[in-house]
Amino acid sequence: MVKFIYYLCAVGYRGKPSMEKKSNPYVPIKIPKTLADEMDSLIGHFGYKTRAEIAKDGIRMVLRQFMNANPTCEGCGDPVE
Secondary structure: OHHHHHHHHHOOOOOOOOOOOOOOOOOOOOOOHHHHHHHHHHOOOOOOOOHHHHHHHHHHHHHHHHHHHOOOOOOOOOOOO
């Protein structure tokens, strides 16, 4: 028990664990397993190393197409990089 108390002091325990979320520049998305399997077949081809790279590239393509088709769209945000 004493060791546990020393541990809590050493790591800075302040009562309840913090519920504050750290800033994370990413958000999770869910896709059907069949789509993930298709993405997996592209890994190692066309320069893709991960599903995330494929998803980001595909989303960027769709956003560019949408922005080009709707240049006056209000609230569409900044151009896609």
